[in-house]
Amino acid sequence: MSVQRSWVIGAADCYNKNNVGLLIRKTACTLKPDVIISVDGDIIKIRSESTFKNHDTIFKLNEEFDEVTADGRKTKTTVTLDDGVLVQHQKWNGKESKINREAKDDQMVTTCIIGDIKAVRIFTKKN
Template sequence: PSLPSLLCEWKLTSSQNFILVRTIQKLGSLAKPSVVISINGDIITIKTEKFEETTADNRKTMSTVTLDDGSLTQVQKWDGKQTTIKRALVDGKMVVECTMNNVTCTRV
């Protein structure tokens, strides 16, 4: 998919293995985040780049987001640990894969 097809607001509709990653990360399994992706000329905005982030479970992370082959990949790093969150458009739905310690959860 091209970047323009990602430009809209996305709401969580399903989740798989999220509780496994939650155990590792202590994430809130009830969170239903929205992701807003927009573009203005040559500027893509999803409140990303390299930035400090306080997660829902109060971790202070340094995050970076890259766009590769139509997928947005966010890497969160803190205390020598790392989480990778990949967002891709699949059959008209935003599919989010979150990986930590070789455990991956999938959210749609």
């Protein structure tokens, strides 16, 4: 899996049109998290580390699991690997979101989509 490594944030367009509360949205836009993606057998772990909060998502591909997101949402989540892209599908309270993580050269492009709203964060490979 080509996204398996440590990444640091490089650029982002923020979640300005999102249905996220103002305080959380402003905080999210200022965070500069490191993201570490690791694999141990069939278990994948995505760890986000920042000065504000650390968060782990641990899962097996193609298996639905209960996730508590970094912003506190309780979702039913399934993660798949589609043509080298790690695709995270989240469902909660009649809503859905999708997070795509794709490695391109020394970058990981993370695209978060909720309805017709899209936010992109570009991470660079950490040495």
